[in-house]
Amino acid sequence: MRRLATLIALMITLSLMSALPAGAADPLLSQGKPVTASSTESIVFPASAAVDGDAGTRWSSAFADPQWIQVDLGATASISQVELSWEAAYATAFQVQVSADGGAWTTLHSTTTAAGGAQTLTVSGSGRYVRVHGTARATQWGYSLWEFKVYGTTGSTGPDPGERLLSYNKPGVASTSQHDVNCWECTPARAFDLDPASRWATSSTTGWVDPGWIYVDLGATAQISKVVLQWDPAYARSFQIQVSNDASAWTTVYTTTTGTGFKQTLNVTGTGRYVRMYGTQRAGAYGYSLWEFQVYGTGGNPTDPPAPPKDPANPPALVWSDEFNSPSGSKPDAAKWRADPGTGPNNELEYYTNHDNASMDGQGHLVMEARKQATPGSACPTDPLTGSTTCQYTSARMNTGTKFHFTYGRVEARIKVPKGNGLWPAFWMMGADFLTGRPWPYNGEIDIMEVLGKDVKTSYSTVHAPAYNGGGGVGSPYTLPSGADFSDDFHVWAANWDSKGIVYTLDGRTVFTISKDQVEQTRGPWIFDHPFYIILNLAVGGDWPGPPNAATPFPSRMLVDYVRVYQ
Incomplete structure (x- = not known):
């Protein structure tokens, strides 16, 4: 029996090894991870297509230099190999870079004579974020990757296993809120309900001014690691993420003067019971408005949100039909x-x-x-x-x-x-x-x-x-x-x-x-x-x-x- 178990374990190991590309001894870390890019040619070619494991989908950038695409591995990793599968619109000059915070980058590979096609790059470095930074296009078009694969090792290929959503259905307080025919019941609670079709907005009569703010009471002191903001078009150009133990004295854990609106995922480090978005400059004539304001971390007094729906099986099974054979x-x-x-x-x-x-x-x-x-x-x-x-x-x-x-x-x-x-x-x-x-x-x-x-x-x-x-x-x-x-x-x-x-x-x-x-x-x-x-x-x-x-x-x-x- 022991020899049989050993043989089975060996077969499993060989099977897993055969699933890796030639020369890659480390696991694939990038597939399905969050990815962002400097631009996209159109919504048909999203950045996520480069890490979806589907060789028939691709990311394509705007037709200009420079451009980049980066993947968030979810935790610091030791990077050993990067595979790039270029479409005809490839980079002749590019760098592969790593970063701990998505801000300061270290170059692991650099070339000015790339020939496109399939490239397997052996590299050595560590970081949570890995970026391909293109500086010279081979064609009049942009940069386009069928696949962007990162291999390496990490103690965890995702968020801290203790990290969880802390803000769901927690009480919110805001500088003002809107409630009229244009934004019905756009109260602070709407930003914390995990309903992407409801939102908080500052008042149209008194709140379209700077500053404007909203905070959530997590119910107990928490260690904050991530904040996700899904903005309405009324977003903040300049804002801070702040924490507090008493909703009175605030400590800033993130600040920007170049907010982009839409969805922003911010990796932060802070401790407090209250977490606030404090807007100091509106991007337009209107106020501030958030569809979602999510706070992740450990501690607090979290309420478990509903379980998300399950993806279909692969291959899926027929569950309902009408053949119209009456x-x-x-x-x-x-x-x-x-x-x-x-x-x-x-x-x-x-x-x-x-x-x-x-x-x-x-x-x-x-x-x-x-x-x-x-x-x-x-x-x-x-x-x-x-x-x-x-x-x-x-x-x-x-x-x-x-x-x-x-x-x-x-x-x-x-x-x-x-x-x-x-x-x-x-x-x-x-x-x-x-x-x-x-x-x-x-x-x-x-x-x-x-x-x-x-x-x-x-x-x-x-x-x-x-x-x-x-x-x-x-x-x-x-x-x-x-x-x-x-x-x-x-x-x-x-x-x-x-x-x-x-x-x-x-x-x-x-x-x-x-x-x-x-x-x-x-x-x-x-x-x-x-x-x-x-x-x-x-x-x-x-x-x-x-x-x-x-x-x-x-x-x-x-x-x-x-x-x-x-x-």
Whole structure:
């Protein structure tokens, strides 16, 4: 038995060694760790893509010198090797540097004759932060890395195991707070509730002045190691993080005059029961506002926050579906779908019926039909063609609200869209708290597929949140290979959604990636880590697609072959 155990241990060791790259005796420290960069070419190429372990995603910088990308290993490490996998936009001159605090850097490797491609660099040094600092580009483009891997050893590859969130649901006090139609109940408590869609703001009548401040009572003396601030656009250019034992005499543990707004993760060292953000210079005409103010460390009297949702299994398993295989003329399954009757938003022209416009075709498809069919007495906008305030069209909208809600997973549908001016088919999701009173966009919206009937060669995938919505949503258009027409055939749209973000695919091909980390650092809070429900609809008219015209075919049909969710 002892010989068998020894053999098993040897096999495990050899297996682990085989997983390391040639010449690397130390473990990979950088994968999935927090990463920042001097710039990004666009949200499609976030800094996080360089440390995600996916050789098909990349970080790409702005087209200028110098640029940098750095990873926070979470603890001081002895660095032995760095691997760089460059895209065609590589650096001819760059340095690999380490730092204990992300401020003062020591160079471990320097070159002015790099040739790009895959580079394995043997280095020696220690630090918590590792940076690639590019000083000369090889092309007219920026710097672009498929992978940035750091190997080494550390006593801990993450935060101090005793470190925890201390500020959750703790009492807050602020210089002023806002409570009006523009910011409802924007009280200090909102900054400490772990709800990224609620915020604290200084008063619009008395608080848009300097200084402005907010502090949290941790309930007992604590050793503070980290503060995370998620700013609203009303952020502090100059501010201090301060600690106190009595909320009277304050000690500054961090100060800056070049605050950047958005998400800031500050490594600090201090002791106290109270922690304060003390703003001394506003970045704009408004006051100070924080979606989140999180304090981490040891001690205090912390309240455990709810456990975060679990990421899907790999590979995920089918947990819900509708194949639409019922007999011809049958209505959507009432156990899975509910009709959403009434007029649509966005100045749409249709009236959504109570499943009158949705039925099975007997060939395995759901048919959602838009008809030119007047509906008197409805609260419709004025039809630009007729001047009538009676809805001139009917259509179908249905959702899984109250039937099926889920957090994370792969959600996909096989759909054939219609063609014609004014038609607007969509496959999307809404945050389930919309059903209990939270208004849009604070509940969150995930659009998986939107196609405009006037341009059926382009599809759109987008997310909407309080800080980015409507025309400012985070999204991207994309097309089929060779510029094919979406209305000619069925296509599979999918969103692969987890704690790191959303990867959108079309017919299995990745068309757009949204990184949670990148959105928080460049656009605002990420509000998509909670239950959502599915919506299918075929709109007629509206602000975006415009109205139908004489050539728009009616009836028009959106066909859905299936909807599936995997977790």
